[in-house]
Amino acid sequence: MMDEMSDEHANERDASGRDDDARLDTEATRDSGTPSADKPGHHLSATMTRRALVAIALGAVIAAIATAVFSGGFKSENDLSTHANTGGPMSTGAVSGSAFSTAHAGDCLTWTEDDASDLEKVDCSSEHLFEVASEVDLSNFPGTEFGPGSKFPGVLRFSQLRDEHCTPAVNEYLGAKFDPNGKFSVGLINPGVAGWAAGERTLRCGLQYSGTTGKPQSIYGTVAGQDQSKTWDAGTCIGINQNVPTDPVACTDPHAFEVISVVDLGAKFTGGFPDIPDQDKYLEETCTQASNEFLGSPDALRNKTLTLFWDNIDLTSWLAGSRKVTCSVGKELDTGGFASIVNSAKGDILINGAPPIPPPPVPEGRSLPVPLPGAGN
Structure with missing residues (x-):
């Protein structure tokens, strides 16, 4: 099943060993200009509360990462090997038909099933959930981590790949006009467990509009063609x-x-x-x-x-x-x-x-x- 989550949720779940088959990974919830507790007359804001909760979760994740690094050790440069490049990612059709394997920068994707088994390309002017900014072919990476028969990466690893490759790709795609505080976030769609086992190694980086739970919200039009401010209509x-x-x-x-x-x-x-x-x-x-x-x-x-x-x-x-x-x-x-x-x-x-x-009524003369x-x- 496709698990849609924000970065905080993704990291917490990966540290506990669950949800390794997640296909969609999104950027963390962003801060904005909320009054802080150290300003006179201002109380601890919702953003500060959220930040504190995230810090607690990330503490456990950082500890898990440190354990993995120091117990696993590092390979020297001479130990790195590469696997054969067969001319690009294999389009197996194991995941979401041809829409996933043929999606390129500028394409817009949508789906209704939780596992995205009905993923399809649509015109960007119509309702969609994801706008592709770039492709990352992991089969071109050195070493055996993503080679034939390799284990499907966990959520933390996909989050790292998103931060390392998708964030700069989105900035380039939008011509340095991405608003990190706006309503859109950087996302990544991976091939899923079945696609990975069948040989799919290409990720799709892109943009989506996510709620606080990481669940994608509907988008109309290309991101470059609209104001990215995070607003809602009056009465919402x-x-x-x-x-x-x-x-x-x-x-x-x-x-x-x-x-x-x-x-x-x-x-x-x-x-x-x-x-x-x-x-x-x-x-x-x-x-x-x-x-x-x-x-x-x-x-x-x-x-x-x-x-x-x-x-x-x-x-x-x-x-x-x-x-x-x-x-x-x-x-x-x-x-x-x-x-x-x-x-x-x-x-x-x-x-x-x-x-x-x-x-009580305000005394006369008091603002x-x-x-x-x-x-x-």
């Missing part, structure tokens, strides 16, 4: 798991926050990259206005005890062409992460299972707290 609710945001869900389901507006910073800042303070100054006004309109009144945000926040764009993303950010409403916890909200913020909501209790930039990342 982002799910929650252990106080950390996940993927879009129905607003009637528990969620961390709701998107109320998408803002194109390129329309405001036409003269080059705006620094973060300039972005925040503009977005504070713009997102506040969007909140008043979305919720129905200037008092609704406070009466529902919600927090208004937005994303920022860093220089790397700006140079890649990303220009859009989201304004959202949710409720941050003092201990970090988000409270669980049910129903759209436009109407009556429950926060951690109870209706919000409006705070409301400033919204938090980036609190939803």
Whole structure:
């Protein structure tokens, strides 16, 4: 079965010896500009919480890698051997018919089965799950690691191959216009256990849009032809798991926050990259206005005890062409992460299972707290 996962999940599973038949490997979840715990008045953010959980998992993985390296030792350069190059990868048809073995840079692929047994090429303007950026023929590698009769590599090894070969290939494919903080991630599709046993040795590097679990989301159009900003339409609710945001869900389901507006910073800042303070100054006004309109009144945000926040764009993303950010409403916890909200913020909501209790009126002359930039990342 094809196991779709993010890099964190892939590494954890490989360290425990499971899921060695994974065919799809994706890049790790990326950080973005969330307020950190050391900023005055800011609590531990969802991104910081996620980063801490990942660090715990990676600690076990690093220990496993160290054990493997030191117990296995290294071959000297003189011990390296090569296996015969038979003129390219063998198209066995053992995996996903001809679509996998004939996929080249610029092709778009899709599938519906968990094991991708129905993988097919489609026009990139239609719905698809993967855009091929390059091919990596492992039969050309020196040594016997990928030679005839070799063992199918584990998830960690495929992750290494993805980082070593697919990341630079994607950057070249997009002309150095890949946004590492955007909605697309670097992915790799391998031949699968059956294809490997039949002699397939070519990997497909490419781009996909993955959720927090690594499950590919639908893409329309080529990546080069669109803004790579990670945004959702207004009215989209982002799910929650252990106080950390996940993927879009129905607003009637528990969620961390709701998107109320998408803002194109390129329309405001036409003269080059705006620094973060300039972005925040503009977005504070713009997102506040969007909140008043979305919720129905200037008092609704406070009466529902919600927090208004937005994303920022860093220089790397700006140079890649990303220009859009989201304004959202949710409720941050003092201990970090988000409270669980049910129903759209436009109407009556429950926060951690109870209706919000409006705070006392603000004393005359005292201002409301400033919204938090980036609190939803």
